[in-house]
Amino acid sequence: MLLGDPSFAKDWLIYPLHSSIATEDQEAAFLVPPPGIRKVVLATNIAETGITIPDVTCVIDTGKHREMRFDERRQLSRLIDTFISRANAKQRRGRAGRVQEGLCFHMFTKHRHDALISDQQTPEMLRLSLQDLAIRVKICKIGGIEETLSEALDSPSAKNIRRAVDALIDVRALTNAEELTPLGHQLARLPLDVFLGKLILLGTVFKCLDMAITVAAILSSKSPFSAPFGQRAQADMVRMGFRRGDSDLLTIYNAYLAWRRVCQTTSASGGKEFQFCRKNFLSQQTLANIEDLKGQLMVSLVDSGFLSLTDDERRALNRLRYSNNSRRRHQQFFEIPQRVNLNSENDAITTAVIAWSFYPKLLVRDTPGSRGLRNVGNNQSISLHPSSVNKGHNEIRWLSYYHIMQSKAVYHAHETSAADAFAIALLCGDVKADMFAGVLVLDGNRARFALPDWKTMLVLKVLRTRLREVLTRAFKQPGKLPTAQQERWLEVWQKIFSQDAHKENGSTAVTKA
Incomplete structure (x- = not known):
């Protein structure tokens, strides 16, 4: 909007910094503008501690940020607007003047800063899910879950601990007596939340491991799809071209497979890879990070003993494990053994495995053709996020999802996949x-x-x-x-x-x- 004004655009450069923007596009914010041109960087709290832009001389601090909090009762994430802490304000002030003198304008009163906002941000234990922490307590054998977590410096409420335990019982990671099940023991050996860990384990058993481990890496990182400033509609159209299996996750996996084919059929120069990513609004760096994370997850799966490799396969994995990422001229890939990867291209099997892994994260459309969806876990009304490939496809009866996020008064399901009634039953x-x-x-x-x-x-x-x-x-x-x-x-x-x-x-x- 600002750049649409010719009188403004000729004297100013505007760069957004946001997690949804590809890393390569974010790098433009670090460039020094030409003489006579003023640069403006519009940033989320990604710029608070993670990066330093050397030529910033002025910071305008709104005094607010959007903070992720997990509601154990409803089993959903809430993205809420809240005032920052004094520690956050100090970090923001420090963004100006790192390498030269600068100014900071805090858009709130001194009274609010000194008396109303907190010293530090709310600890993660009080605002994020306790399920992973609870399962670590059991594997370390340091006592009961509630007893151990209640001794923390910032201990969560007994209700939230109980809800986390009940959620682990629901996914069969714990027994009713709060003991680890055989599944729970395997999940505790993987550096993932219980749902993504279960996805990898079931992907191994049902022979779609490449799909499972890639999706787990994507959900542990971020989507490789990017939406450059002012090009969201075009980016969405390209993303829909990769649509597969009425699934947001398989759509991303499909784009990943296309990128991998380009990398494996081109020279080490990477020219075609760069062109492919730019054409399809994909972040080359994010895809490389996903591939590296896949390798790490594969190592964890093998080290846990759940998957056995032949000597040749183990040597190939070790080469990937000990290679120096920063010195690679060409992206390296580990080929998942075919015996555990026969079904990654079968949409019926892959969507079934996703639904089984994420259960009870399941939505149903009670009235065929209607827009309304119900969460079977708590009977709450849910909408699909506007970016979902399933948005507007009201003929789909069942959908699995990875997480639900509340933004203002709307509950949106993210990373949805169509599920078949037979598979669920x-x-x-x-x-x-x-x-x-x-x-x-x-x-x-x-x-x-x-x-x-x-x-x-x-x-x-x-x-x-x-x-x-x-x-x-x-x-x-x-x-x-x-x-x-x-x-x-x-x-x-x-x-x-x-x-x-x-x-x-x-x-x-x-x-x-």
């Missing part, structure tokens, strides 16, 4: 079968599924039991292959979830009751 939560009514009830009436006949119900119950046995063995005896009988059941499951068979049978055999 097969491996999400606990089900109770009512043979006479022809209905499966999920987790105390969170959802109900109508089946066409008793034979379908019997098949689903048997397959569900056998797949549970496969997972139990995998978690209790990590690194061991399934038995011959379990392999046969996996083949049955694989056949049911093959693309063609699933389209013909899977989505129609089970419907929402």
